[in-house]
Amino acid sequence: MLIHGVNLTIEEGTVHVIFGPNGSGKTTLVGAIMGLP
Structure with missing residues (x-):
């Protein structure tokens, strides 16, 4: 995972x-922010 623990x-x-x-x-x-696969 490239991005972890970002709020x-x-x-x-x-x-x-x-x-x-x-x-x-x-x-x-935007997909990563929304938690989309």
Whole structure:
């Protein structure tokens, strides 16, 4: 596992953006944050 023991708290009503070029791993990062396989 590449990432272990990381906590992420996003407060209600806030907006955060993940941006980058195609193929940079944005979807993979979101999947890892959400705990998706």
